[in-house]
Amino acid sequence: MLGAMQDFDLRVTHLIDHAAREHGGREIVTRWADGSETRTTWAGVRHDALKMTQALRRLGVQQGDRIATLAMNHSRHLVSWYGAVGVGGVLHTINPRLFDDQLEYIANHAEDQVLLYDRAFAPLVERMKPKWTTIRHYICYDDGQFEDWIGAEDGNTTWAWGDERDPCMLCYTSGTTGNPKGVIYEHRSTMLHAMTGLQPAIFDFDARSVMLPVVPMFHAASWGLPWSGAAAGIKFVFSAVNDPAVLCELMNREKVTHSAGVPTVWLATFQHMDATGTTLPTLRHAIIGGSAAPRFMLERLMKAGVNVAHAWGMTETSPIGTTGAKSWDWDDLTFEQQVDIKQMQGRVPFGVELRTVDLGDPSIVLPRDGKTSGALQVRGPWIIKRYFKAESDAAASPDQWFDTGDVAILHPDGTLQLTDRTKDVIKSGGEWISSVELENAAVGHPGVAEAAAIGIYHPKWDERPILVVVRKAGAEVTAQEIKDHLARHVAKWWLPDAIEFVDAIPHGATGKISKKDLRDQFRDYKLEDA
Numbered sequence: 258m259l260g261a262m263q264d265f266d267l268r269v270t271h272l273i274d275h276a277a278r279e280h281g282g283r284e285i286v287t288r289w290a291d292g293s294e295t296r297t298t299w300a301g302v303r304h305d306a307l308k309m310t311q312a313l314r315r316l317g318v319q320q321g322d323r324i325a326t327l328a329m330n331h332s333r334h335l336v337s338w339y340g341a342v343g344v345g346g347v348l349h350t351i352n353p354r355l356f357d358d359q360l361e362y363i364a365n366h367a368e369d370q371v372l373l374y375d376r377a378f379a380p381l382v383e384r385m386k387p388k389w390t391t392i393r394h395y396i397c398y399d400d401g402q403f404e405d406w407i408g409a410e411d412g413n414t415t416w417a418w419g420d421e422r423d424p425c426m427l428c429y430t431s432g433t434t435g436n437p438k439g440v441i442y443e444h445r446s447t448m449l450h451a452m453t454g455l456q457p458a459i460f461d462f463d464a465r466s467v468m469l470p471v472v473p474m475f476h477a478a479s480w481g482l483p484w485s486g487a488a489a490g491i492k493f494v495f496s497a498v499n500d501p502a503v504l505c506e507l508m509n510r511e512k513v514t515h516s517a518g519v520p521t522v523w524l525a526t527f528q529h530m531d532a533t534g535t536t537l538p539t540l541r542h543a544i545i546g547g548s549a550a551p552r553f554m555l556e557r558l559m560k561a562g563v564n565v566a567h568a569w570g571m572t573e574t575s576p577i578g579t580t581g582a583k584s585w586d587w588d589d590l591t592f593e594q595q596v597d598i599k600q601m602q603g604r605v606p607f608g609v610e611l612r613t614v615d616l617g618d619p620s621i622v623l624p625r626d627g628k629t630s631g632a633l634q635v636r637g638p639w640i641i642k643r644y645f646k647a648e649s650d651a652a653a654s655p656d657q658w659f660d661t662g663d664v665a666i667l668h669p670d671g672t673l674q675l676t677d678r679t680k681d682v683i684k685s686g687g688e689w690i691s692s693v694e695l696e697n698a699a700v701g702h703p704g705v706a707e708a709a710a711i712g713i714y715h716p717k718w719d720e721r722p723i724l725v726v727v728r729k730a731g732a733e734v735t736a737q738e739i740k741d742h743l744a745r746h747v748a749k750w751w752l753p754d755a756i757e758f759v760d761a762i763p764h765g766a767t768g769k770i771s772k773k774d775l776r777d778q779f780r781d782y783k784l785e786d787a
């Protein structure tokens with residue numbers, strides 16, 4: 258016997274139809290790189306996306322073809338998300354911060370047909386054009402080119418139809434080792450993920466929400482915001498530049514209630530706020546993820562009355578994995594205890610399952626005891642099964658567990674506490690030292706702007722940590738002061754053997770510290786007692 262409910266494939270075009278129908282007048286504001294501003298609405302975005310669908314068909318784009326973007330956050334980019342999936346294509350958001358060889362690899366590997374790009378990236382496009390072998394059409398978003406292109410159409414068309422398991426989006430991981438790998442999302446997985454994003458512990462949207470996403474549309478599907486935002490009919494405020502002064506001005510003028518970004522964005526914003534006395538009185542919900550949010554950051558936002566969702570996820574998990582959901586006894590906890598909880602990576606929403614396994618023997622599943630750390634694995638309907646074009650090579654085990662490459666502790670209530678990445682943990686005398694915990698403790702010192710811990714070869718201990726530190730401008734903090742500060746936060750045997758001050762720490766394409774480059778930089782480093 259079959260159930261007898263309606264056929265309603267979970268296709269992401271339903272999201273924009275809903276937004277235009279139920280929240281059609283809600284604004285989408287863009288502050289462009291040249292300082293100008295435009296305003297459209299969800300109805301306008303849908304109409305333009307339909308026109309783009311027609312324009313793509315005119316270019317000969319077929320269902321399943323990849324349509325790439327190389328762009329910052331703005332309304333035309335949002336239109337393209339829906340236009341690309343509307344024609345039945347696969348949206349491929351390229352990260353412009355990748356290195357040339359990675360850019361060459363991913364566009365060719367994806368077999369992109371069309372590329373839409375910001376004028377700011379025109380030099381990059383010109384440089385790469387001879388190397389990109391599949392792109393047939395280049396369309397610039399600026400100087401009226403995008404408007405002219407879709408302006409030739411009337412929007413009187415329908416979305417391409419198909420199966421809910423069809424692909425709709427392709428995102429590449431930054432590939433800190435080897436070539437970047439493509440993660441190919443489906444309509445169904447994206448819809449389930451978008452609906453999950455609406456939960457209070459994640460984006461906490463309702464129709465009054467005004468969101469300024471700082472997370473770029475080219476990074477990890479922008480955490481699903483362009484999809485979830487449509488489902489809730491929120492107002493979006495986009496900034497095509499990431500200047501904290503511009504972001505703060507926009508947040509206050511447009512009465513932004515929600516924001517999302519990696520911790521470094523908040524660091525820069527705080528610096529601007531302190532220098533200018535700016536406050537953000539309308540902000541009430543901030544999603545921070547992508548790397549660990551330091552304690553002082555959580556404290557500061559929480560004290561300002563902002564509900565912080567400290568989230569963990571990765572491109573392979575669409576990317577929502579966990580967020581800082583409040584526990585049942587939240588209201589009975591002290592502020593300090595609440596910060597303790599927020600500093601961890603939170604709990605899963607329905608749909609995601611986590612477990613940890615032994616770092617040496619993955620057949621041993623570890624207890625959720627709040628103590629034992631192991632390799633973090635994840636499964637669920639929006640978690641990767643296999644990488645793009647890796648048909649014979651599953652990314653997950655037969656029972657669907659995907660190895661995240663993260664090291665974590667699971668607590669009895671399911672709270673996830675990330676302690677490191679498998680390749681970054683420091684092994685000292687057979688025990689593990691978490692580089693992340695050392696870094697978090699170090700940036701809690703007022704004189705430290707950024708810190709990174711890496712393992713250095715030691716004949717007796719195998720590895721010992723050193724801490725590489727960038728001082729805050731004007732700060733004269735010494736190695737001993739940092740050591741004393743660390744001693745109050747970590748076990749004695751975790752204390753770095755040396756502290757090295759540098760002007761800058763290398764970052765990868767997604768803005769995270771590149772431990773690989775840092776390790777290369779310190780390859781010949783010798784510890785004093787080694």
Ligand code: ADP
Binds near residue numbers: 546677767
């Ligand atoms: P990339 O791998 O391309 O840098 P991802 O966004 O896919 O980009 O990176 C995912 C990784 O980022 C996770 O596996 C984890 O190591 C790290 N990460 C994400 N969120 C957090 C968080 N809240 N705390 C600590 N690390 C995080």
